[in-house]
Amino acid sequence: MPRSIQLSCIREAGRTREEACTDAMTLFQANSGQKLSVVDVLGGPGLRRRLAQLGILPGTHLQVVRHAAFGGPLLVDVDGRVIAIGKGIAAKVLVRPEE
Amino acid sequence: MTIALAGQPNAGKSTIFNQIAGVHAITANFPGSTVKYTRSQVRIGQETYTCVDLPGTYSLQALDLAEAEARSFLLSGEVDVIVNVVDASLLHRSLEFTLELLELGIPMVVCLNMMDEAARKGMRIDTEKLSELLGVPVVAAVARTGQGIRELFLETVRVGRMRARPSPPKYGRDVEEAVEAIRSSLEDKGATDPLPARFLAIKLLEADEQIGARIEGFSDDVRQLIARVRSRLEAKTGRPAEDQVRMERHGLATHIFEQVVKVARPFSDIRHKVDAIVTHPYxxxxxxxxxxxxxxxxxxxxxxxxxxxxxxxxxxxxxxxxxxxxxxxxxxxxxxxxxxxxxxxxxxxxxxxxxxxxxxxxxxxxxxxxxxxxxxxxxxxxxxxxxxxxxxxxxxxxxxxxxxxxxxxxxxxxxxxxxxxxxxxxxxxxxxxxxxxxxxxxxxxxxxxxxxxxxxxxxxxxxxxxxxxxxxxSPGLILEIPPYRWPSWRTLWLKSWLRIREFLTLAWPLLIAGSLxxxxxxxxxxxxxxxxxxxxxxxxxxxxxxxxxxxxxxxxxxxxxxxxxxxxxxxxxxxxxxxxxxxxxxxxxxxxxxxxxxxxxxxxxxxxxxxxxxxxxxxxxxxxxxxxxxxxxxxxxx
Incomplete structure (x- = not known):
């Protein structure tokens, strides 16, 4: 796991490195139908802002609806709103499965 | 009096505008169908008002040209009353922008559009409670059929006449302290900006570049103070100041949403099944x-x-x-x-x-x-x-x-x-x-x-x-996928007619003249x-x-x-x-x-x-x- 991802896991209050990082993954790696919560968005302020506008910011919940073929975007459900996210961006959104 | 229709993309602003102004704006079911504003004189009751249809924007932090257009119009000081058009079926997500608009201190009415869509999703929305929590009137509507549009504009005119300034939302203690510190220093320096000092302070915390540019003329100590306040907030919360403000606004929206909405079991929606095929990988x-x-x-x-x-x-x-x-x-x-x-x-x-x-x-x-x-x-x-x-x-x-x-x-x-x-x-x-x-x-x-x-x-x-x-x-695609909507035949025809009319009145005479x-x-x-x-x-x-x-x-x-x-x-x-x-x-x-x-x-x-x-x-x-x-x-x- 890249160092930047590890650091964001640790930033989450009250979790040790091991606890935090064992179950975190990028949105791109998540399976369809899985309920997820956002841990962090690894990206510049522009991207963080754009995603935050659509409700993807640390602490919010989302669900992958479907992956497209040919390396196309993912469809993600955020509070009942469906958003298409390119795979490059999905690889920058760090999520954790919800219990 | 100038009435501005503001809201998130695909909330139905142009549909409402067309209901009141006759067909001027092209509508469609995708986010970003309006890319520049349309202005029209409308008659409400006995008076004539200016009504402006703004491009949709997810927040006041404009990230593309269409959003920038909406933002600069809202900040221009020209708007007397805002009609915040909200897709009721997406109330949760939309409330954040509503809260941001309240910070502008401009008289406002919230239009809960697409109430039929919300009902289909099994959502029961307590509009009175919502109005009470937000401190502004809330009118339910279905713009496509024209339901509630008359009441909406009568209410808008009433609010505009009263010049009732809404009170801005309150954040957690840390953020409030930071906002207050920046606000009072801006006021001490005799800020002459027409925008409310509180709004400026929040945007400065959110690291908004354009608002940052507005205080360029201020002395160094104001800028140093802002940097100090931001880093203090960051030390307290452990995350960037702009994230903290956004997260709290999101939390506030969630809090309001949970108080006003009861979600019953949604009617089984055939559209999900259709979509499973239409966006199926193969x-x-x-x-x-x-x-x-x-x-x-x-x-x-x-x-x-x-x-x-x-x-x-x-x-x-x-x-x-x-x-x-x-x-x-x-x-x-x-x-x-x-x-x-x-x-x-x-x-x-x-x-x-x-x-x-x-x-x-x-x-x-x-x-x-x-x-x-x-x-x-x-x-x-x-x-x-x-x-x-x-x-x-x-x-x-x-x-x-x-x-x-x-x-x-x-x-x-x-x-x-x-x-x-x-x-x-x-x-x-x-x-x-x-x-x-x-x-x-x-x-x-x-x-x-x-x-x-x-x-x-x-x-x-x-x-x-x-x-x-x-x-x-460009980093990649980020695009909202709106639900399917059954088009109104009237709108379809009117849209096509606008272009056909152009052919009939412009191209055809030109063609006959050319022929001659x-x-x-x-x-x-x-x-x-x-x-x-x-x-x-x-x-x-x-x-x-x-x-x-x-x-x-x-x-x-x-x-x-x-x-x-x-x-x-x-x-x-x-x-x-x-x-x-x-x-x-x-x-x-x-x-x-x-x-x-x-x-x-x-x-x-x-x-x-x-x-x-x-x-x-x-x-x-x-x-x-x-x-x-x-x-x-x-x-x-x-």
Whole structure:
């Protein structure tokens, strides 16, 4: 796991490195139908802002609806709103499965 | 009093605007269908007010040109009352923007639009409670049917008259302390900014560059104070100040949402099942192919049926006129030109224009375009663009002008330029009329399919080249996919009618006038001179010399080329004077050769004169090259 991802896991209050990082993954790696919560968005302020506008910011919940073929975007459900996210961006959104 | 309609994309602002202002704004079911604001005088009760339809924006932090337009209008001080249009079925997400708007301190009314959609999702919204929590009136509405619109505007006018300033939302203690520290220092320094100091303070915490620029003139100690306050907040909360503000606003929205909404079991929604097929990784492409084929088939069948009978009818009429002896030659020439002008518009353009525009509007309003964007994203990436760029391209099939304007929804200047220039190569409905009226009708549907396929290949190759010359910088697709909506037939017709009316009132008279001018040229025997002037081109393309003049008309409006062709050759039975090969060459040239004047003007406006001329030169070169290549190939094949 890249160092930047590890650091964001640790930033989450009250979790040790091991606890935090064992179950975190990028949105791109998540399976369809899985309920997820956002841990962090690894990206510049522009991207963080754009995603935050659509409700993807640390602490919010989302669900992958479907992956497209040919390396196309993912469809993600955020509070009942469906958003298409390119795979490059999905690889920058760090999520954790919800219990 | 100025009323501004503000809200997130695809919340139905333009639909509400059209309800109150008559049809002015084009609506569609995809985020970003409005890219610049429309202003109109509206009558409410006995008075007249100014109503402004703003482009949708997810927040006041504008991230593309369309959002920037909405933001700068809201901050201009010109707005007396805001109508915050909210998609009730997406209330949770929309509330954050509502809270942000409250911070502006402008009198406001919340319109809960699409209440029917919310009910279908099993949401019961307590509007009174919501109004109480937000501190502003809330009016429920269904804009599509006009339900609640009257009450909405009566309430808006009332709030505007009272100048009731809403109180801004309160954040957690840490954020409030930070906001207060910045606000009081701004006020101490005697800030003269018309925006509320609290709003400025929050935006400064959120690291908003444009608000940052507004306080540029302040002394260093204010800026140092802001930096200090931000880092103190960051130390306390452990995350960037802007994230903290956003998260708290999000939390506040969630808190309000949970108090006002009860979610019962949603009615089983067939649309999810439909969507599972339409955006299915593989079946989706089959659906896409069927949709394209369906549109093609309808336009070809419906248009061909009408073209055949109308053109035949007018040809007989011309026969009678020329047989009628005793008319002076000048008069009979002009009458002949007149008949041809009228028949060209009625027989060749309108039969294809109407079904094509209706089909395109239907796709827009149902909500198919964003789904097509998802399917095409991977391919557009190879062109250095992403799936969002499919919207300008699809709109381009209707008309290149809105296509060029819609590039405002793209994220970077580079993407805008590439998409704008490439979208002018898309055969618009005027060119479609030529492709169908000439090629499909006389040569066969496959010739038309060939033109569209060639066009797509050429655009793909150019896009690929562009991504070598101007490397892509956009990070990727982020696009909201709205639910399917059943379009209102009235809206569909009105949208199509706006464009058909443009043809009837602008292009058709131009066409009839051009027809008369050509008759006159023929009568005065000036034709040979003009033909000589165009002979290098016509010879290169292997076309009859008289065709040269007709191409000039196409610069004004593309469909004129075909109609002038009929005039120049003296018959609508074009297959008697042109070979299939010549028709193919002509069509290829006309489809590519120059954006029409309106498109050129739109390009100048949106991406600048330099790119516009480049696009013009590029298309002229392309058209000539491709037409010659097609001529040579067709010579071998046909």
């Amino acid at each position: 079946l989706g492409y089959l659906v896409l192919a069927l949709v394209v084929y369906g549109v093609f088939w309808i336009v070809f069948r419906a248009g061909g049926l009408v073209e055949g009978s109308i053109v035949g009818w007018f040809e007989r009429l011309r026969g009678w006129v020329s047989a009628a002896s005793g008319l002076p030659p000048l008069i009979s020439t002009l009458v002949d030109g007149l008949i041809q002008g009228v028949s060209g518009g009625l027989g060749i353009v309108i039969p294809y224009l109407i079904p094509f525009l209706l089909a395109l509007s239907l796709l827009e309003d149902v909500g198919y375009l964003p789904r097509a964007a998802v399917l095409m994203d991977a391919f557009f990436h190879r062109l250095g663009l992403h799936g969002k760029a499919i919207i300008p391209f699809v709109l381009g099939y209707g008309c290149n002008v809105p296509a060029v304007m819609s590039t405002r929804i793209l994220d970077t200047e580079r993407d805008r330029v590439v998409a704008a220039v490439l979208s002018t190569l898309i055969p618009c409905s005027a060119r479609t009329a030529i492709v169908f009226g000439l090629l499909a009708f006389f040569v066969g549907p496959w010739a038309a399919v060939f033109i569209y396929a060639l066009n797509i290949v050429v655009i793909a190759v150019l896009g690929r080249l562009a991504s070598f010359i101007l490397p892509a910088t 001018v050509l008759s006159l040229i023929g009568y005065l025997r000036l034709q040979p001179m003009l033909d000589r002037f165009f002979s290098p081109l016509t010879e290169l393309l292997g076309l009859p010399p008289v065709v040269g003049t007709t191409l000039v008309f196409g610069v004004l409006r593309k469909e004129l080329s075909l109609l002038m062709l009929i005039q120049a050759l003296g018959t609508a039975q074009l297959d008697t004077v042109l070979s299939g090969e010549q028709m193919l060459t002509f069509t290829v040239f006309v489809v590519f050769y120059f954006p029409c004047v309106s498109t050129f003007a739109a390009l100048v406006r949106e991406v600048g004169g330099r790119w516009a001329w480049l696009a013009a030169g590029l298309s002229l070169g392309l058209a000539t090259g491709l037409a010659v290549a097609v001529r040579c190939l067709a010579g071998i094949v046909m």
